[in-house]
Amino acid sequence: MKLMSMVCVFVLLSFVLMSNVATAEPEPAFVGTVGARMFAAGGDITATIGTGYAAYNSDISLYRFNGNSLTLLGLIGNSVDDIGKKVVFQDIAKGTEIVGGIYVKNTGLTFYSGPWNAVYSNDSFPHASIQFTPSDWDSKYFGGGPVWIGFEDLSASQGSDQDHNDAVVCSLSGVSSVPEPLTVFAVLSTMGPAGLLYRRRRRV
Helix, strand or coil, X not given: CHHHHHHHHHHHHHHHHHHHHHHCCCCCXXXXXXXXXXXXXXXXXXXXXXXXXXXXXXXXXXXXXXXXXXXXXXXEEXXXXXXXXXXXXXXXXXXXXXXXXXXXXXXXXXXXXXHHHHHHCCCCCCCEEEECCCCCCCCCCCCCCCEEXXXXXXXXXXXXXXXXXXXXXXXXXXXXXXXXXXXXXXXXXXXXXXXXXXXXXXXX
């Protein structure tokens, strides 16, 4: 009788575990522009921490890039402890380049948005993806947009999956996307006399 009871309990527990696995929600990969840059629209910048999908714990901050270095604007909060926290950065000059960054407390590594990660960290590939259109990616918890940042918290040597959903700023206002990519004309103008000569030949 005891053996029968133990078998029934085992079967019941197995069913419960299988049900939990079957109903578990998959981690959504963050969809945006990897390596994108962003600029202040002028005035206040508001940032809210969204839901991330990571075992690691990261502090999320915003920086100002002044052409030579990064300057900390301030800490937004922690990716695990401060979900839903909103911070306002006041009176940011229009055109200021804004950079998001995470400090991964488990590993001591820091990663940045835009192309600056390769410059200021020890990892070569981009660690942030930025979405510049309103989104409901995190609508289960918070309203979306207008701008989102999704971070990857593992380096290449740590086997990063590059899904950029580990730490998330789910609502960032007061920033805009980078200008359109350089046109062929602009690229040629940066090539000096050789580029100008090519343009003249094309006109003939």
